[in-house]
Amino acid sequence: MKAASFDYVRPESVAGAVRCLVDAEGDGKIIAGGQSLAPVLAMRLARPRILVDVNRIPGLGALRRDGDSLRIGAMVRHHDLLEQRHSPLLAEAARWIGHAAIRSRGTTGGSIAHADPSAELPVVAAALDATIHAVGPDGGRSIPAVDLFEGALETSLDENEMIVEIEMPIPTAWGFAELSRRHGDFGLVTVVAAEVEGSWRVCIGGLAAVPFRARECEWVLDCGPAGEDRIRQAARAAAAAIETSSDLHATADYRRAMAEEFTRRAIEQAVAATRAGAH
Amino acid sequence: MQVNFSVNGRMESVDVEPRCTLADALREDLGLTGTHLGCEHGVCGACTIMVDGQPTRACLMFAVQADGCSITTVEGLQNDDGKLHALQQSFCDRHGLQCGFCTPGMLMTAMDLLHREVEPSRERIREEMSGNICRCTGYVGIVDAVEEAARTLNSADPTD
Ligand SMILES: Cc1cc2nc3c(=O)[nH]c(=O)nc-3n(C[C@H](O)[C@H](O)[C@H](O)COP(=O)(O)OP(=O)(O)OC[C@H]3O[C@@H](n4cnc5c(N)ncnc54)[C@H](O)[C@@H]3O)c2cc1C
Ligand code: FES
Ligand code: FES
Numbered sequence: 001m002k003a004a005s006f007d008y009v010r011p012e013s014v015a016g017a018v019r020c021l022v023d024a025e026g027d028g029k030i031i032a033g034g035q036s037l038a039p040v041l042a043m044r045l046a047r048p049r050i051l052v053d054v055n056r057i058p059g060l061g062a063l064r065r066d067g068d069s070l071r072i073g074a075m076v077r078h079h080d081l082l083e084q085r086h087s088p089l090l091a092e093a094a095r096w097i098g099h100a101a102i103r104s105r106g107t108t109g110g111s112i113a114h115a116d117p118s119a120e121l122p123v124v125a126a127a128l129d130a131t132i133h134a135v136g137p138d139g140g141r142s143i144p145a146v147d148l149f150e151g152a153l154e155t156s157l158d159e160n161e162m163i164v165e166i167e168m169p170i171p172t173a174w175g176f177a178e179l180s181r182r183h184g185d186f187g188l189v190t191v192v193a194a195e196v197e198g199s200w201r202v203c204i205g206g207l208a209a210v211p212f213r214a215r216e217c218e219w220v221l222d223c224g225p226a227g228e229d230r231i232r233q234a235a236r237a238a239a240a241a242i243e244t245s246s247d248l249h250a251t252a253d254y255r256r257a258m259a260e261e262f263t264r265r266a267i268e269q270a271v272a273a274t275r276a277g278a279h
Numbered sequence: 280m281q282v283n284f285s286v287n288g289r290m291e292s293v294d295v296e297p298r299c300t301l302a303d304a305l306r307e308d309l310g311l312t313g314t315h316l317g318c319e320h321g322v323c324g325a326c327t328i329m330v331d332g333q334p335t336r337a338c339l340m341f342a343v344q345a346d347g348c349s350i351t352t353v354e355g356l357q358n359d360d361g362k363l364h365a366l367q368q369s370f371c372d373r374h375g376l377q378c379g380f381c382t383p384g385m386l387m388t389a390m391d392l393l394h395r396e397v398e399p400s401r402e403r404i405r406e407e408m409s410g411n412i413c414r415c416t417g418y419v420g421i422v423d424a425v426e427e428a429a430r431t432l433n434s435a436d437p438t439d
Contacts, residue, residue, distance in 0.1 A: 001319070002298065002300075002303075002319075003298040003300075004298065005296065005297075005298055006297055006298055007297060008280065008297035008341070008343050010343075031341075031344075034339050034340060034341075034344075035321060035336075035339055038300075038320070038321070038338070038339040038340070038341075039320035039321055039339070041298075042319050042320055042338075043320065051297065051341075053343075053344060055344065079333070098410065099324070099388075099407070099409065099410030100334050100388070100391060100392075100407060100410070101324065101327050101333075101334040101335055101336050101388065101391075101410060102321065102336070102410070104333035104334055104335060105333075105335060105336075105339065105340070182409060183405075183406050183409040184409050184410050
């Protein structure tokens with residue numbers, strides 16, 4: 001199917017983009033990489049009157065290190081995340097997104113704003129307590145990742161707000177484990193384990209409407225040295241806390257079992273990296 | 280809207296509705312029907328082309344977004360003397376196609392891979408080509424073809 005008719009605007013500044021959204025009176029939509037929006041338009045699941053193309057706004061494609069954190073412009077493509085060297089965790093997560101032709105266009109801001117429960121970057125953002133910087137008609141605000149994701153494909157962004165930058169700490173140790181049916185598919189279960197400022201963060205995607213921070217699991221890990229027993233116990237704690245349901249792709253029991261196993265793998269990977277780093 | 284871009288080295292100008300995809304503009308307005316459309320939502324890979332040197336799904340980009348870009352389609356693959364590109368030749372030789380529907384996307388995806396990696400393993404080829412769906416060949420011939428093209432390109436005389 002083909003998209004329904006729309007008007008197309010290509011503002012040259014963030015302020016200009018916000019003005020276009022305001023002028024559209026709720027009937028405007030930002031297009032970034034288009035890798036999620038274009039199919040939605042083609043299937044006519046959305047029929048915005050005005051499409052606001054933010055691809056030519058200068059400055060949004062920059063990625064820079066700021067002390068112990070990384071500031072990622074909204075238009076940084078998945079491909080750029082894969083190539084950067086500051087955060088190996090982000091590079092690994094990006095490697096799991098679709099295929100080269102998807103990664104060349106898809107953007108960090110787009111993936112976060114789209115908030116697909118099976119997408120990789122929202123899991124990383126929630127694990128690292130990323131801060132999402134957005135600009136709206138009343139100026140800018142900073143939103144903690146936990147407050148941004150509200151449901152499947154739902155965020156707390158206002159319809160006239162635009163993400164401009166995502167800020168995430170660079171973890172001292174990290175692990176990433178994903179289960180997907182085929183290479184490039186969305187994850188059935190995606191787990192990020194990371195150590196930031198001496199404490200553990202574990203986040204699981206694909207199970208619920210929003211990335212799930214496994215606080216009990218983090219707590220078990222924070223209680224003492226991460227030996228094999230503790231890692232198993234932590235992974236069990238994560239699985240026990242999960243509320244998930246069966247669907248076309250997997251039963252709830254299978255998802256929970258895989259969540260435990262992939263949590264264990266992610267933590268083990270992170271711990272192995274710390275050990276290697278200690279020598 | 281009036282849109283200008285270069286396709287396979289030639290400046291082109293098309294007048295399209297904003298909702299017209301780049302794939303449709305290439306096929307309908309420019310008659311370049313080598314770019315195929317299967318799913319029209321990014322999944323099958325048949326429409327893969329190069330935009331400013333990056334592999335791109337032509338069904339997920341609107342033509343208006345390509346204003347000023349440099350585009351390469353499967354029609355731009357063959358050599359100036361009209362001979363098939365090494366990849367096209369190896370697809371013929373190695374049974375990399377049957378009906379040919381997926382082939383343009385396969386060729387463009389493979390070309391991008393061989394730009395980035397000179398000697399990809401079969402495993403890497405499978406990984407990188409996994410976003411392109413073929414309903415005929417069973418993929419073995421495609422992997423053989425890409426592997427052979429890499430060998431041909433590597434042994435080619437650079438001064439040729
Ligand atoms: C075949 C295929 C496979 C894929 N596989 C994966 C996968 O394995 N994992 C994965 O995570 N993703 C996958 N994707 C999706 C891809 O990662 C998308 O790039 C991403 O989800 C959306 O980013 P985008 O830049 O393309 O956004 P768009 O499609 O342009 O926009 C998506 C939504 O976000 C909004 N938006 C975009 N940018 C902003 C902004 N700066 N501020 C506010 N709102 C904004 C838009 O209005 C729209 O509602 C796949 C896509 C395809 C087609
Ligand atoms: S037609 Fe574009 S990916 Fe299928
Ligand atoms: S050759 Fe027929 S789809 Fe690939």
